[in-house]
Amino acid sequence: AQSVTQPDIHITVSEGASLELRCNYSYGATPYLFWYVQSPGQGLQLLLKYFSGDTLVQGIKGFEAEFKRSQSSFNLRKPSVHWSDAAEYFCAVGQGAQKLVFGQGTRLTINP
Amino acid sequence: DAGITQSPRHKVTETGTPVTLRCHQTENHRYMYWYRQDPGHGLRLIHYSYGVKDTDKGEVSDGYSVSRSKTEDFLLTLESATSSQTSVYFCAISDRTSGSFDEQYFGPGTRLTVT
Numbered sequence: 001a002q003s004v005t006q007p008d009i010h011i012t013v014s015e016g017a018s019l020e021l022r023c024n025y026s027y028g029a030t031p032y033l034f035w036y037v038q039s040p041g042q043g044l045q046l047l048l049k050y051f052s053g054d055t056l057v058q059g060i061k062g063f064e065a066e067f068k069r070s071q072s073s074f075n076l077r078k079p080s081v082h083w084s085d086a087a088e089y090f091c092a093v094g095q096g097a098q099k100l101v102f103g104q105g106t107r108l109t110i111n112p
Numbered sequence: 113d114a115g116i117t118q119s120p121r122h123k124v125t126e127t128g129t130p131v132t133l134r135c136h137q138t139e140n141h142r143y144m145y146w147y148r149q150d151p152g153h154g155l156r157l158i159h160y161s162y163g164v165k166d167t168d169k170g171e172v173s174d175g176y177s178v179s180r181s182k183t184e185d186f187l188l189t190l191e192s193a194t195s196s197q198t199s200v201y202f203c204a205i206s207d208r209t210s211g212s213f214d215e216q217y218f219g220p221g222t223r224l225t226v227t
Contacts, residue, residue, distance in 0.1 A: 009152075032213040043116075043202060043218035044155075051212055090154055094213040098143050098162070098206050099170070102154040 002027045002093050006103035014111045015083055021076040021106050023091030032094030033074040035065055038105075039087045047089075050074060061085070086110045115139050116219035118203050124225045131190040133222050135203030137183075144186040145204040145216065146170075146178065148197075155202065161186055193226045200224070 003026040013019055025031055032051055036044040048059025055067040065076045074091060091103040115138030125131050135144060143162055147155040147170075157170030159178040167178050175197060177189045190197055200223050204216040 004154075006154075034215065036218075043220045044204075045218075046215045049215060098208060098213060098216075099145070099157060099160060100155075100216060102156070104152055104154045 002031070002095050002101045004091050004093050004101055004103035006089075006091055006106050008106045009104070010107045010109065012109040012111060013081055016080050019076075019078045019081045019085070019108070021089050021091075021108070023074045023076065023103060024072050025074060025091075025093045026072065027093055030069075031074075033065075033067060034092040034094070034100065035059065035063070035074075035076050036090045036092065037061075037087050038090065044090065047076070081108075081110055083110045083112065116203060116205055116217060118201075118219040118222045120222060121220065122223045124227060125193050126227055127194060128192050131193050131224065133188045133201055133203075133224070135186045135188070135219060137186075137205050139205060139207070139217070140183060141205040141207040141217075142183075143206045143208070143216075144180065145206075146176075146186065146188045147202045147204065148172065148199040149202060149221075150199050158188065158201075190224075193224075195226050198224060198226045 005024045034049045035047040038044045050057050050067045088105045088107045090105050092100040117136045119134045145160040146158040156172045161167045161180040179187045202221050203219040206214045206216045
């Protein structure tokens with residue numbers, strides 16, 4: 001069965017610093033990969049997705065992610081974080097019948 | 113924003129009582145999902161539907177049942193609520209328009225407390 005691991009439960013960065021959130025997946029074939037963001041008390045919003053093609057994908061809010069098949073990773077990056085980026089971030093892999101398997105989430109705190 | 117509403121948004125109930133949560137969509141999407149979110153576990157799939165009257169179990173389906181009698185509504189029932197079912201419940205929808213795998217759109221969530 002597919003699985004997703006987000007090794008970092010909580011990350012703190014300073015405003016303006018760069019960010020990288022890690023995601024590792026377990027899947028036999030080329031995966032469908034997603035990053036979602038959840039602001040406090042809200043539902044989940046899609047940041048970006050990877051299906052095939054260019055391994056560097058651009059998303060909303062200045063985020064990007066790189067698919068590395070050799071490392072089974074799909075890490076999320078942002079060159080300069082803003083205080084409004086404080087949220088919880090979820091990596092997910094697509095499974096049969098249009099289902100998603102989520103990682104445990106990474107909570108991002110921004111220091112002023 | 114995708115037209116997804118969940119009701120109620122908050123509910124407190126007692127152990128042993130039945131509870132029904134409702135998800136309503138205005139997007140005419142084929143697929144609907146119920147997840148629960150708990151600290152340290154991310155989101156886990158409870159049940160999903162791939163059409164009217166077509167449902168299947170997810171990862172954590174014990175103690176839950178679902179029904180979908182109309183495209184727009186997907187109901188989640190806790191037959192006899194337990195404290196372990198205290199959680200935040202999210203509904204999601206998707207549609208296979210691209211032929212591959214479409215993103216899921218999420219509702220605002222329902223916070224359920226079982227005392």
